[in-house]
Amino acid sequence: MARKKDRAPVRKREILENFYQVLVEEGLERASLARIASRMGIHPSLIIHYFSTKEKMVGELVQYILERYQETFLPQLDGIKNPRERLSVILNSVFGTEWMSLVDGGAFFSCYALSYRNQQIRESFQKMYYTLREILVEELRNCIREGVIRDGDPEKLADFIISLLEGYDYYRGLMEDCENFEELGGYLKEVVKRVLGMEV
Amino acid sequence: MARKKDRAPVRKREILENFYQVLVEEGLERASLARIASRMGIHPSLIIHYFSTKEKMVGELVQYILERYQETFLPQLDGIKNPRERLSVILNSVFGTEWMSLVDGGAFFSCYALSYRNQQIRESFQKMYYTLREILVEELRNCIREGVIRDGDPEKLADFIISLLEGYDYYRGLMEDCENFEELGGYLKEVVKRVLGMEV
Amino acid sequence: MARKKDRAPVRKREILENFYQVLVEEGLERASLARIASRMGIHPSLIIHYFSTKEKMVGELVQYILERYQETFLPQLDGIKNPRERLSVILNSVFGTEWMSLVDGGAFFSCYALSYRNQQIRESFQKMYYTLREILVEELRNCIREGVIRDGDPEKLADFIISLLEGYDYYRGLMEDCENFEELGGYLKEVVKRVLGMEV
Amino acid sequence: MARKKDRAPVRKREILENFYQVLVEEGLERASLARIASRMGIHPSLIIHYFSTKEKMVGELVQYILERYQETFLPQLDGIKNPRERLSVILNSVFGTEWMSLVDGGAFFSCYALSYRNQQIRESFQKMYYTLREILVEELRNCIREGVIRDGDPEKLADFIISLLEGYDYYRGLMEDCENFEELGGYLKEVVKRVLGMEV
DNA sequence: GATGAATGAGTATTCATTCAT
DNA sequence: CATGAATGAATACTCATTCAT
Numbered sequence: 001m002a003r004k005k006d007r008a009p010v011r012k013r014e015i016l017e018n019f020y021q022v023l024v025e026e027g028l029e030r031a032s033l034a035r036i037a038s039r040m041g042i043h044p045s046l047i048i049h050y051f052s053t054k055e056k057m058v059g060e061l062v063q064y065i066l067e068r069y070q071e072t073f074l075p076q077l078d079g080i081k082n083p084r085e086r087l088s089v090i091l092n093s094v095f096g097t098e099w100m101s102l103v104d105g106g107a108f109f110s111c112y113a114l115s116y117r118n119q120q121i122r123e124s125f126q127k128m129y130y131t132l133r134e135i136l137v138e139e140l141r142n143c144i145r146e147g148v149i150r151d152g153d154p155e156k157l158a159d160f161i162i163s164l165l166e167g168y169d170y171y172r173g174l175m176e177d178c179e180n181f182e183e184l185g186g187y188l189k190e191v192v193k194r195v196l197g198m199e200v
Numbered sequence: 201m202a203r204k205k206d207r208a209p210v211r212k213r214e215i216l217e218n219f220y221q222v223l224v225e226e227g228l229e230r231a232s233l234a235r236i237a238s239r240m241g242i243h244p245s246l247i248i249h250y251f252s253t254k255e256k257m258v259g260e261l262v263q264y265i266l267e268r269y270q271e272t273f274l275p276q277l278d279g280i281k282n283p284r285e286r287l288s289v290i291l292n293s294v295f296g297t298e299w300m301s302l303v304d305g306g307a308f309f310s311c312y313a314l315s316y317r318n319q320q321i322r323e324s325f326q327k328m329y330y331t332l333r334e335i336l337v338e339e340l341r342n343c344i345r346e347g348v349i350r351d352g353d354p355e356k357l358a359d360f361i362i363s364l365l366e367g368y369d370y371y372r373g374l375m376e377d378c379e380n381f382e383e384l385g386g387y388l389k390e391v392v393k394r395v396l397g398m399e400v
Numbered sequence: 401m402a403r404k405k406d407r408a409p410v411r412k413r414e415i416l417e418n419f420y421q422v423l424v425e426e427g428l429e430r431a432s433l434a435r436i437a438s439r440m441g442i443h444p445s446l447i448i449h450y451f452s453t454k455e456k457m458v459g460e461l462v463q464y465i466l467e468r469y470q471e472t473f474l475p476q477l478d479g480i481k482n483p484r485e486r487l488s489v490i491l492n493s494v495f496g497t498e499w500m501s502l503v504d505g506g507a508f509f510s511c512y513a514l515s516y517r518n519q520q521i522r523e524s525f526q527k528m529y530y531t532l533r534e535i536l537v538e539e540l541r542n543c544i545r546e547g548v549i550r551d552g553d554p555e556k557l558a559d560f561i562i563s564l565l566e567g568y569d570y571y572r573g574l575m576e577d578c579e580n581f582e583e584l585g586g587y588l589k590e591v592v593k594r595v596l597g598m599e600v
Numbered sequence: 601m602a603r604k605k606d607r608a609p610v611r612k613r614e615i616l617e618n619f620y621q622v623l624v625e626e627g628l629e630r631a632s633l634a635r636i637a638s639r640m641g642i643h644p645s646l647i648i649h650y651f652s653t654k655e656k657m658v659g660e661l662v663q664y665i666l667e668r669y670q671e672t673f674l675p676q677l678d679g680i681k682n683p684r685e686r687l688s689v690i691l692n693s694v695f696g697t698e699w700m701s702l703v704d705g706g707a708f709f710s711c712y713a714l715s716y717r718n719q720q721i722r723e724s725f726q727k728m729y730y731t732l733r734e735i736l737v738e739e740l741r742n743c744i745r746e747g748v749i750r751d752g753d754p755e756k757l758a759d760f761i762i763s764l765l766e767g768y769d770y771y772r773g774l775m776e777d778c779e780n781f782e783e784l785g786g787y788l789k790e791v792v793k794r795v796l797g798m799e800v
Numbered sequence: 801g802a803t804g805a806a807t808g809a810g811t812a813t814t815c816a817t818t819c820a821t
Numbered sequence: 822c823a824t825g826a827a828t829g830a831a832t833a834c835t836c837a838t839t840c841a842t
Contacts, residue, residue, distance in 0.1 A: 008804080027317045029229055033833065043807055048834060050805095106316030109309050115374060116306030117227045125374050156387050159371070163388060164360075167367025171359070174315060174325055187356050188363060191395055211822090232815060243824050245817075254816060408825080427717045429629055433812065443828055445813080450826095454812060506716030509709050515774060516706030517627045525774050556787050559771070563788060564760075567767025571759070574715060574725050587756050588763060595791055611801090632836060643803050645838075654837060 012050050015040070016064045019057065020107060028110040059120050062111050066128045068102050073135075083142040084198070087149070090139060091192060094165040095185040105173035133158045143198070150197025157196065164188060212250050215240070216264045219257065220307060228310040259320050262311050266328045268302050273335075283342040284398075287349075290339060291392060294365040295385040305373035333358045343398075350397025357396065364388060412450050415440070416464045419457065420507060428510040459520050462511050466528045468502050473535075483542040484598075487549075490539060491592060494565040495585040505573035533558045543598075550597025557596060564588060612650050615640070616664045619657065620707060628710040659720050662711050666728045668702050673735075683742040684798075687749070690739060691792060694765040695785040705773035733758045743798075750797025757796065764788060 018040050022031045033054060037044040051057035076093060080086050093099055115122040136158035143149045168188055172181045218240050222231045233254060237244040251257035276293060280286050293299055315322040336358035343349045368388055372381045393399075418440050422431045433454060437444040451457035476493060480486050493499055515522040536558035543549045568588055572581045593599075618640050622631045633654060637644040651657035676693060680686050693699055715722040736758035743749045768788055772781045793799075 011805085028313070032831075034831075045808080045834075045836090046806060052834095054833060104316070106313050109313040109316075112370075112374070113228070113306050113309040113313055116304070116309075122374070126378060129371070129375060130378075156384070159384050160364075160388060160391055163367035163371045163384075164364050165367065166370045167363035167365065170312075170366045170370060171329070171363045174312070174322070175329060178326060178330075184356070184359055184363075188360060191360055195391055195395060207822095233817090234815070244815090245819095245825085246823055248817065249823075411826085428713070432810075434810075445815090445829075446827060448813060452813095504716070506713050509713040509716075512770075512774070513628070513706050513709040513713055516704070516709075522774070526778060529771070529775060530778075556784070559784050560764075560788060560791055563767035563771045563784075564764050565767065566770045567763035567765065570712075570766045570770060571729070571763045574712070574722070575729060578726060578730075584756070584759055584763075588760060591760055591795055595795060607801095633838090634836070644836090645804085645840095646802055648838065649802075 008050065012060070013064075015047055015050060015057075016061055019061050020065065023061075023107045023110065024104040027106065055118075058111075058114065059118075059124070062114075062121050062124045065103050065108065065111060066124055069099075069128065070131065072098070072102055073132075083139065083146045084148040087139055087143050087196075087198070090136070091161075091189050094161075095168065095189040095192075097182075097185070099165070100169050100172060105169070109170075109173075129162065132162060136161055140196075143196075148198060152197075160195065161192060164192065208250065212260070213264075215247055215250060215257075216261055219261050220265065223261075223307045223310065224304040227306065228314075255318075258311075258314065259318075259324070262314075262321050262324045265303050265308065265311060266324055269299075269328065270331065272298070272302055273332075283339065283346045284348040287339055287343055287396075287398070290336070291361075291389050294361075295368065295389040295392075297382075297385070299365070300369050300372060305369070309370075309373075329362060332362060336361055340396075343396075348398060352397075360395065361392060364392065408450065412460070413464075415447055415450060415457075416461055419461050420465065423461075423507045423510065424504040427506065428514075455518075458511075458514065459518075459524070462514075462521050462524045465503050465508065465511060466524055469499075469528065470531065472498070472502055473532075483539065483546045484548045487539055487543050487598070490536070491561075491589050494561075495568065495589040495592075497582075497585070499565070500569050500572060505569070509570075509573075529562065532562060536561055540596075543596075548598060552596075560595065561592060564592065608650065612660070613664075615647055615650060615657075616661050619661050620665065623661075623707045623710065624704040627706065655718075658711075658714065659718075659724070662714075662721050662724045665703050665708065665711060666724055669699075669728065670731065672698070672702055673732075683739065683746045684748040687739055687743050687798070690736070691761075691789050694761075695768065695789040695792075697782075697785070699765070700769050700772060705769070709770075709773075729762065732762060736761055740796075743796075748798060752796075760795065761792060764792065 015036065019031060019036050022035050022039060026035065033044040033047050037047055047057065048054075051060065073090075073093065076089050077086055080089060111121065112125065115125050133155070137154045140149065140154035140157050144151055144154065165188075168185065172184065175181060215236065219231060219236050222235050222239060226235065233244040233247050237247055247257070248254075251260065273290075273293065276289050277286055280289060311321065312325065315325050333355070337354045340349065340354035340357050344351055344354065365388075368385065372384065375381060415436065419431060419436050422435050422439060426435065433444040433447050437447055447457065451460065473490075473493065476489050477486055480489060511521065512525065515525050533555070537554045540549065540554035540557050544551055544554065565588075568585065572584065575581060615636065619631060619636050622635050622639060626635065633644040633647050637647055647657070648654075651660065673690075673693060676689050677686055680689060711721065712725065715725050733755070737754045740749065740754035740757050744751055744754065765788075768785065772784065775781060
């Protein structure tokens with residue numbers, strides 16, 4: 001009996017993964033319950049059985065997507081003590097190729113656009129950036145204290161980094177089939193370091 | 201008869217304006233022909249009559265939206281000769297409040313997300329950024345030549361500016377109801393100037 | 401062009417007739433748009449095209465059903481001047497077999513039950529009985545004036561007649577397959593006449 | 601074990617009470633197993649477990665509803681010997697306010713309408729009126745024998761009384777929010793007495 | 801006795817589109 | 822230029838029910 005109950009989260013996760021795939025392959029407007037269900041070989045009403053509403057399901061998808069960033073971000077810092085090294089890892093991560101490939105751009109920005117009309121989704125996004133900002137501020141503060149970077153307002157610097165990394169994702173997602181965008185990430189990382197006053 | 205035919209573009213423009221409004225107020229998934237038509241007090245099939253397909257209509261909407269940027273951007277530089285002044289006008293523009301208010305974020309990013317699956321829309325966006333980049337490169341080159349900013353790669357710098365300005369729009373669109381984002385634009389502008397080596 | 405516009409009411413009437421038939425044959429809970437449409441050989445969405453909502457359609461069905469009574473009732477009195485004769489025609493009508501056969505009992509009481517939860521339907525029913533009562537009061541008043549019936553309160557008498565005729569329809573609709581209900585109508589008519597003080 | 605099995609009727613009664621409440625509050629078309637179950641905080645399939653079919657459950661609901669009348673009616677006559685008094689109690693009961701308030705009109709007529717298509721339900725209703733008629737006939741016969749009322753056909757009179765009381769319930773259920781229907785019951789009771797030849 | 805998983809048919813409604821007028 | 826009729830596929834969701842546990 002206990003075993004059966006425990007399968008619900010597993011099943012929901014499964015559904016969310018398929019939802020995400022359909023979203024990537026077909027776009028949000030075509031990511032219908034029917035399409036997701038047929039991809040899974042189940043009946044659409046089973047999805048409703050687990051999420052009760054498509055809206056709630058979208059809400060959970062957003063969380064599922066956003067969690068990916070945190071799940072990839074934090075473990076990388078485990079065991080690293082040196083502030084300079086930690087900052088480098090972070091910058092390498094967010095301006096590297098892996099960060100962007102975590103979530104498909106089309107899926108990501110579709111969900112982001114929903115946040116303008118759906119408060120719950122909005123809050124999920126906001127929470128994610130609050131967390132990211134807190135982490136950055138903490139790291140920058142440590143770096144300042146240790147003299148790794150120039151003195152400055154860590155909150156403003158964090159906002160600068162976030163703006164730049166999101167803009168980079170956005171810009172690259174659009175243009176990467178036209179130009180060589182491999183190196184732009186590296187360039188932007190150098191710019192950030194220069195702004196921070198971190199010798200390269 | 202020729203005169204009568206000329207009214208078609210006017211009517212199409214009208215429809216696009218209403219489409220945009222519905223998109224802003226109700227979101228892309230609810231911006232149906234029926235909704236647009238009822239807002240205009242006309243019959244849905246009349247919209248088809250002008251655009252033949254919803255997809256084409258969306259394509260034209262994207263162009264209509266993207267034109268707004270160029271239409272606001274370029275006239276501001278008219279008559280200004282001084283490279284330093286021109287660069288200042290540009291930076292004030294893109295990191296000011298007006299730039300973001302040109303197009304509703306929800307509408308903008310909905311369309312952007314479409315570009316991942318719709319080649320025509322993708323090209324519209326790309327073309328817009330190509331143009332923007334060309335303008336920036338040109339301006340930066342002039343500034344370098346005149347010694348207004350430090351020597352450097354104008355293309356990379358342009359990409360940096362574009363990344364930062366789009367990231368700023370993105371970030372602000374999400375967080376402006378939480379924090380004071382009025383000053384972040386100003387701060388980012390200063391950062392850009394510092395990176396360019398332009399004395400503030 | 402004018403001809404095309406005029407076909408809408410005809411089509412709506414057609415749909416209502418089919419709706420009524422399905423309602424009679426299958427019951428309200430099974431009278432779905434799909435069932436009505438398939439009976440007509442058309443597409444369900446065409447019904448929505450004409451009525452926009454099932455609820456509105458049900459509202460119009462109720463009016464359509466209730467009109468039947470008035471349409472049968474009033475013409476019978478045309479050309480009859482004598483108050484006694486008019487009253488006889490009325491009583492013969494409502495306690496006769498024809499009155500009940502105008503509308504199927506299952507359909508009628510299904511709609512009546514809706515009136516407890518749907519204000520518009522309720523008002524349709526109420527309006528119908530107001531009209532019926534007005535007619536009865538007027539006729540009774542004339543009969544009193546002419547000495548055809550005993551003096552009395554015509555409004556109370558009208559309410560009595562309405563209660564009795566509806567109770568008769570109700571009771572008969574339920575029991576007619578058990579007992580001989582042919583004569584009950586006649587008996588009740590005599591009771592009414594006795595109560596009115598009208599020599600039989 | 602035997603004791604445990606005995607709790608089933610209690611549970612069924614509980615479910616029927618909740619079914620009735622949903623029926624009153626939301627109407628027959630919305631009185632689904634899911635709605636009833638969620639109201640009770642149980643799982644829909646538990647209802648199936650007890651009734652095996654919704655249809656059977658509706659059948660039992662009808663009996664549950666109709667029993668209410670008998671349960672209120674008969675006890676009132678207990679201990680009363682005098683035929684005139686007994687008849688008065690009956691008439692006061694059925695033309696008073698309490699009779700109608702026993703069962704919600706919307707619920708009652710919804711079930712009645714089902715009787716046109718569901719034989720089991722039809723028989724439940726018929727049985728109830730047979731019983732009611734038998735009681736009335738018996739009482740009227742006694743009254744005739746004792747000279748309390750005029751001589752006459754007790755079966756016809758019973759049918760008259762039933763017709764009138766049901767018509768009164770029907771009419772009042774519809775119109776009570778418009779007019780003063782408090783006194784109509786009293787008036788109809790007097791009419792009945794007059795028809796019976798019972799001095800008032 | 802009670803629950804959750806799963807089903808599959810069915811609901812009203814929305815959608816873009818075509819065609820005739 | 823504009824409308825209304827009509828279509829057919831698609832939408833999210835509800836429903837009663839079955840089965841395994």
